Each structure stands twice: as C-alpha cells, then as structure tokens.
Amino acid sequence: MSFNLRGTLAIYKFELARTWRTLFQSILTPVLTTSLYFIVFGGAIGSRIDTMGGVPYAAFIVPGLLMLTILAESTANASFGIYLPRFTGTVYELLSAPIGVAETLVGYVGAAATKSVILAVVILATARVFVDYHIEHPLLAAFFILLSAVAFSLLGFILGCWADGFEKLQVVPMLVLTPLTFLGGTFYSIQMLPEPWKTVTLFNPVVYLVNGLRWTFYGQADVNFGAAITATLGFMALCIAVIAFIFRTGWRLRS
C-alpha cells in the first residue's frame, strides 16, 4: 500500500457529509451574512458612492466579500474538521490507520476547500440578485478561488491541530483574518489610503488575495495578479511545510 486512496476518500466524504448535516451553519448562514453585506454596502450605501476605477461600488465589493467568506469558511471548516476528532478522542482511529500526511491533507483540506468553493458559487449566484457584476477572466477567477480555498484550508488544519479549546479555534479567524480582510481592500481601493498606510497595507497578505480576485473580475486591481498568485502559492508552501512538521513530530496529535 503506497497511497491510501480509499482512506482519503473516506475522510473526504465524511467531512462533506458533515456539511449537509449542518446545512444551516455551513451554507445558509454565510450566504445570508454575505447577502446582507451586498444589500447594505452595495445597494443602500453603494448607490451613493462613486465608481472605483470605473467599476460601480456595489460590483467593486463583490470579489472582496467573496474572498472574506472563502477565507473565513475554509479556515473554520478545516480547523473544525481536525479539532473535533481531537476533542472527542476519535482521532485515535485516524492515527492508527494507514493514513499519512498526504491522505490527511487531501481528505481534510480537500473537503474544506470543496465546501468553500461550493459556498463561493452559491454566493456568486446570490450576489447576482442584488448586484450587476461581471467576471472578465472566469477561468482565472475559478483557479484563484480554488487556490485561496486550499491555502486557507491548510491554515485551518494547522489551527485545528494547534487549538486546545474551542476558544482558540475562533481566535485566529475572528481576531486576525477578519480584521486583515476588512483592512485588505475589501470595501475600498488601497490607492485611497494616505501614506504611510498605503505602503503598510502592502504587508497585509489579504490585500493580494482580494486584489488578485478583483483583477480576475474586472481586469484591474491595486496589485499585480502575478504577485497575488505568487504570494498565495508561497503561503500554501509554508502551510504544507508546517503540516509536514506536525506529522513528522506528532506535535499535538501523537503524545
């Protein structure tokens, strides 16, 4: 046995099944929340705001809000996926099975990323009800959404291994990711910021994600698409290295 494909599929299906069991929490809640953003910031306030680089404000915030949901849900899904078995003790089965780092990543991270992509599609369809947007590079947009979902599912997996309580599980998404996303140009162009904040904000990795996705929508953004792809791939590589370390040392998984 080299790669345990059946085991990988078992993890993947098990995790996806949890989504359908918790449909309200997994799909409907984020869709409702994002729709409220579209209504309030896009419809109500957006109609009184000027265009951003020629893009109506309501359409301008669609990629950012989509990225906000992808990051939050990917992180939450993957972290919960591995934390729950650790919390209940059922992780013994995973650790005693012929399952290695590759199977675990494809299973847990793949399922979390799949959920996020499904969610992204639902949100895009919902957004169409409230906002008139278009996607200039649909294939690149799909690729970038998938890449971001995988990258932040990897981060979520690390969080799920690190957390030793439900509170810690929430700390990074609530206290780090959400502020970084709000300050990462979701609702504004970073060109609007005065110096030194315009330069400082370039150190926010989420700026690259939001603007990378925005570029695929409208062909224009505050940062180069190549830089966004490079930053995301670099982040993915870092996360994979950390997860490989976790499995090699057994940190937080094996005593």
Added chain:
Amino acid sequence: MGAILEIEGLQKTYAGGVTALQPTDLTINKGEIFALLGPNGAGKTTLIGLVCGLVRPSGGTIRAFGLDMARDWRKARARIGLVPQELSVDMFEYVLPAVTHSRALFGRPADPAKIEKLLKSLSLWEKRDQRISALSGGMKRRVLIAKALAHDPDLLFLDEPTAGVDVELRRDMWQLIGQLRDQGVTIILTTHYIEEAQEMADRVGVIDRGVLQLVEEKRALMARLGTTEAKIALAQPVSAIPAALEHFGLAIEDGGKVLCYHGAGEGEVAPLLKALLAEGIDFTGIDVHESSLEDIFVDLIGRNHHDQEAAR
C-alpha cells in the same frame, strides 16, 4: 506458532520527563490471546499506543507481521485493529456509516455484506440507523469493537474492552473474543478484570511502573506461583500426623477434627486423600481453594512495590 509482533527495547519517556515505559522486549505469537495486566498507570495503554501509532517511541523497534513499523507502517497498520479504553465515538454519527467509514479508512474495499454480518454478530444490526449518541454505554463499546473489526485485522488490541459494561455484555465479549481467536485473529488485551485474563488468555504479561515484570504461559504461571489450600474434615479426630503423611506438611486444626494442607502450584490433594484412606483415616468433607490469577497478580505487584520501597 510464529511471531506476529516483535518488540525490542521499546521505551517511552514523555516530554515532561516521565518514563511511562522502560526498555521492553516482548514477542506475541500468531493466533494467541495475550493478556497484559497491570495497575492503573502501569504503562499498558502506552505500550498499546506505541504499537498502534498513537504514541511516538523514545527508542526501540517494533516489527509486526515481519514488517518494520517505522518503515512499513502503512502495510502493518492496515492489519491492526484497536479498541480504545475510552468511549471515543463520533456522537453525531450513525452506527452503519461509522463502521463502514472505519473499513474504508484502513484502505479496504466496501463490503456491505461483511459489515452486516459484523453488526449482527455484535447485536448492532437493529441499531444500524441510530445515532451513536442515543446508544447505551455498552452499545457504544460494541460500536467501537465493530469499528476495530471492520477491516478484518489480523492483530487486535483491546484496551480494557469490558470496562464499565454489565455482566451479560462482558460474557458476550468473551464469547466474541473466543470466536475471533478461532478465526485466527491474534488478540492482545489489557484488563482490570483478572478473571477475564484467567478465562481467555493463553499467555499473561504483568506490567508495573513501566516495567514488564513477567511474561509466561497462563497455566505455567499459575502452576509456578499459585497455591492450593485444602481443609479436610475428619470422621474421627486425630491427635498426631501419621509418619506416612508427614511429607504433605499437614497441620491439625479444630482439636484434631480438621487437617489443613497448603501446597504450591496445583498441589497434591488427590495423592493426599489416597494416602489418608491408606492410613485408615476417613473424612466427611473437603474444601479445596486454588489461588486465582488475581491472587497471583496482587501478590506479585504487592511484592514488587514492597521491594521498590525497600530499595529506596
């Protein structure tokens, strides 16, 4: 009978410096039931965790089915099943999908007929569509066993399989373990119920404070360390032990109405009775008590603790 599991110099010291297992050598034979006995914190669960991949070893080697567990862990783990001590089950999951999931996790192809047979053998088939959280403690324990058996393991670890279950279920478990042995599954079980080990085990290992104190055939152990006591009520009181009976080491009690015999191992009660009759000493009753594995275990652990305290 060939070795199915070979452990050499296996040890575990946790990050805090606590040594849970001193360097240990142990060989488990194919097809046997091996009972690992020891008080709480003796190192039983650590030893199982080391073999099953839940605990990282500090040193030593483990070979299962002739495979090095450090190198060929995928192949080896695919043939090992574990029933943990804790009732670690996904409470939101349902019985049938949970057991089916376990089989797939170990890389085995789906086999609904096999799972059905397994659930029926554990009286779980009627509960297959129930949420695990709705089951009783005993039923949850059965689910854990079903999950461990779902991939047809050749080597099964049962960590306190009957802890907290009622007598009926315990008897069912013993029956199941017997059936598994008949099917060729090698079983390593830890238990607090020494009666369980006495009932089922072929060999016994006693572990205490991280040290494997002994490993021996159950019968040989009981013969070596066990004792037999017999109280023989006489038809007529005697005032002295006849010379022909002196080598039995008898004692006179109750004003000569009772003869007491205390012998090592399985004792010599039958030859004693024949000798009594040959000497014309008639008896009206006999009460024989052979020490159980539990007596031996308590004595062994007690002696070990006493020796360690004395050495300090």
